[in-house]
Amino acid sequence: MASIRQWTGLEAQALRRALRLSIRAFADYLGVAVRTVTKWEALGVDTTPRPDKQAILDTALSRADSDARVRFELLLMQDGSTPLKGYYRSAPREWDYETWMDDLGRAAACLARQDFKFAASLVDRWLRRFDPHSLDSHGLYLHARSLVLLGDSQRDRGDIHGAFSARQNYHKAQRLFQDLRVPRRTAQVELSLAVTEEMGGRLRSAAKRYKVLTEDERLSPRDRSRARLWIGTALSKEGDNAYAIRVMNEATRRFEDLEEPADWAVAHQKLALAHRGAGDLSTALSYIEVALSAHAADSPMQRVRLDTAHAHILLTDKATAASGLRLLSQAAETSREYGMSHQSASIDSIRHAFERAQ
Template identity: 50%
Template sequence: MFVGERRTRLIRARKAAYYTQETLAYALNVDPTTVGHWERGKSEPLPYKRPKLAKLLGVDREQLEELLAEGQNAPSAAGSAAAPPPADAVTTSGDLDYDTWADDLDRAAVCLGRQEFVAAKLLLDRWTGQLASGADQRALHLYGRSLRLLGDLRQDQGVLTGPLSARQSYRKAMAVFAELHSDRRVAQLELHLAVLDEMSGQLEAAGRQYERLAADHRLDARDRTRALLWVGTALSKAGEGTAAITFIRPAIRRFEALEEPQDWSVAYQKLALAYRGDGDLRQATAALEVALDHRAGDAPMQRVRLDTAHGHLLLSDPATADSGLALLEGAAATATEYGMLHQLQAITGIRRAYEQQA
């Protein structure tokens, strides 16, 4: 009698592509147990599933067939040793597999960077309900990270307040890290909560928090510089463009010294909006050109933010207003596609203000 055996190389390929069994199953529209059966050599992917499976794993069809061949025709005898556990089996004390938990959080962060909210939520949901009383420090640390990522997800979706909101998740995470005496992570969460204040329109309160945290040495140099930049952002949104520029320009210099190209590019985007609010369209255009020429990556969130800033600036000149409206329409379509509610609301507000002026 012949049965399959574990396809170790297939499991490694899945993990290298930052998928769990659940997220890969979601992408292929199959049940997670089906993926588990493939990896344990109990079944084969159907022919029409294989092209997409190969694409998701980053291999060609021949390489996929080699991965699948590993589990074929393995002999089995009565009385033989028990088969090894599945790759995702719980192996540590307290029914918590810490390594898999940490891996899933890394994958969730990658998914959030791509605005793949459903996949990120699947990964986080595996762990956010599993913490028992008397958990050790490592479990508490992973639980705090899980809550923070859940807050990031809800922030990106625009769920800022109320039950199951970003604010609720961040506060729970802050309590966990306070219990662990992790001052840096507590300060980071204070910074995230200030961002929520800003996004909710509480600009003065957010600005005060940003300014305090910009000098708070619980944070590293990058986070302190981000806080400095966001003081300028809050002032810019409040219509104080000149004051905003005095915070944004030093942040740009610090990001350059820290060799943080993505933050540096985003800071120029913020600078463009501050100059626009100050009525200096020449300087605003120059700053935005820097941001456009040095955009870091092409994640949907960053694309929407940059196109929104660009469209907003183009609306300031009647000669380019049509192009600005087209950019905003494209940004709104992307925000809708990825479920970025806050970004969509911002775009709607810009268009409404332009129509009222027109």
Template identity: 55%
Template sequence: MARRRSVRAFAQELGVGVRTVSNWEARGAAYRPRPDTQAILDTTLARCDPQTVLRFETLLTESAGRPGLPLPLRSSLRLWEYETWVDDLERAVAALGRQDFMFASDLLDRWRSRWPAKELDDRGLYLFARTTVLLGDLQRDQGSVLGPLSAARSYLEARSVFEQLAVPRRVAQLDLSLAVVSEMSGKLTDAATRYRQLATDVRLSSRDRARAQLWVGTALDKTGDHATAATFMTAAIREFDALGEPEDWSVGHQKLALAHRGAGNLAQACQLIEVARRTSTTASPMQQVRLATAEGHILLSDPETAGEGIAVLGRAADTAAHYGMSHQLRSIEGIRRGFEQPARALQRA
């Protein structure tokens, strides 16, 4: 249902019989797949777009109550209101993907302010928590990571609800998001430690564990431990290759390029950033800015390509400013300052 595919089409995609899929659907939550079947289903879900995952997880909340929790006794929401809420969250996910922060914010605020959380049943609470997670993603992408109206506050609020609903995978994903916030706020050692723990956390999907491993490297690279960072990044890249995740694989090369730049291996850094640029599959303005920032930083490190690096960073800064990506803009300005200060000192000498 979440994929909006016929039983026959879904069976063909998975390589199983139509009767098998019909049996799964008929048995619902009572069905417990064999390990090999579960692996196929997990892989299929991991490759779905965020809107499909949202529909799938929302449908799960309609099944029997979770162990240890009472069945819902209260809710002022009607079925059509739930469906409208899900539709608006899908639209918010799409808006965040293109960095349309104003539209996404309007959609999320509409539902967060509509009912007090205490008046919602389990399904409503789940949607409230998903709304709050997306609000945190919006705040993070805009660069608001600490304070009362920040990504950290939103993620902690959503985490509390998912703990109440006993959804461990979502709790772990929010732990990962909170580690990202720690890294963005400069708490690099804390972030690296948390990433290491989450890289082996079985509550997370294989893809999320590989991302955590990549981000261990990112945090370590920022502390100056470039060699150890490259080791973690290389392992994550191999995992993305095995999982068939081309965009994560491309981003991994982008991060690894910066680690080699930090270690002074500019030729290797240039090769890796070219791989990242050539294989990137997303048109997201955020990823375009991140990739251009990394490329500009590498080009700026070589006197022969410094002029080109300034131009690349200038274009990245213009895009970041246009979409309101304040954290990315601060990163670009920091790179510029790091280049300009030694240059001015050399001129004075």
């Protein structure tokens, strides 16, 4: 969340509206006189609260919940005939860039816990604030990073197609990073684009993209190993489980050499599903047990993916099917709660396949 460098009556009014408080209730909340709030709102940008009131407003903003902060950001961005029209029209200043970088870090942290709405608001405010044609190379780099994070938010929610989708934002970011000659970031966006192809069902095409990226020196060894693992993921979905298992095993060894325990655990989860697809249920169960014991499922997305994989394996055996259905329902509830539509669709597909087989 960006802090306000200096409060005026304009920002104070936006905060009151974001908190959905009346003038009297807002004054009580801040511990100031009603006439003080009335003066702020009457004078707008022509009044600046005293330093002690600036600190009070800072505290009120920092204590606001995520929904209120989103509303505050949107009020400061919105167009139309409101008093806030034109708030963001100046050229970037050095502190703008510092705050922009801070907001990108906050957005990444929000994405890690699937707070998609607030993450999107943090990056979208900067994408709206400045025309990219007026930005220098530093600003264009931050603009491209914002596009990637917005794309990540859309991808994790399952918005991968259309004019305002993850794919479109990734393509825009890719072109900017290419123009800026930032090869590592360009390759990372190419990897994200391959993920959207896989999510869209273009499995062979995604596998080919992943394969090229496994040898791409622009990427870090970890990202190249992830690309190798994802070859197996795409091919396993396609039904080519034997080859998928071979490349996944290689990726698993590389994660171990790189000392990446989280990726190593994810690889075991993927291997479990591939062995299930190959009809080797006992091996699938052994791999998923390793994933369950080693994986720190500290985010809703991680929990849903692990629970879904585990449930999918349990549903294969009539003796454990009831447990699998309970676990699948748990994953579905979490997916709905956090707006993970792609995960919800996968869960529904697994459930329907199980029902048809009965």
